[in-house]
Amino acid sequence: MITDPTLPLLRLPESLPAPVVATAAMAALAGLDLFGALAAKEWTLGHGDAWGFAGVLSFVILFWLYASSLQYAELAVVTMGWIVLLQVGIVAMDWLRFGVELPGPKIVAIGVILVAQGYLVLGPSA
Numbered sequence: 001m002i003t004d005p006t007l008p009l010l011r012l013p014e015s016l017p018a019p020v021v022a023t024a025a026m027a028a029l030a031g032l033d034l035f036g037a038l039a040a041k042e043w044t045l046g047h048g049d050a051w052g053f054a055g056v057l058s059f060v061i062l063f064w065l066y067a068s069s070l071q072y073a074e075l076a077v078v079t080m081g082w083i084v085l086l087q088v089g090i091v092a093m094d095w096l097r098f099g100v101e102l103p104g105p106k107i108v109a110i111g112v113i114l115v116a117q118g119y120l121v122l123g124p125s126a
Helices: 017-045 050-067 075-098 102-123
Strands: none
Touching: 017 050, 017 075, 050 075, 075 102
């Protein structure tokens, strides 16, 4: 009989530096989120139920990894880094896979926003 209904969290070696763990978590979260978004889009376009299942599985793993990463890094840092990387991934995916082209001023605006978000993640803390 199961006495603890919670899902066990991912454990990493203590020898790994916190910035390395946080960066890896941010990249993995953004990758899973991006894949889940792509799978959802493919599923809604009628390309098969396997895409829908893959998308759901991607988001289940994403939130398990997110909860696990909070043992090693701060919530704000992991979340903001995840969002910054996800935004870059979405713009790249739209451009490479779906042929969306952005005019120059929008690309500049994206760059400014990413620099500001990067400052929030990597800048000095109070």
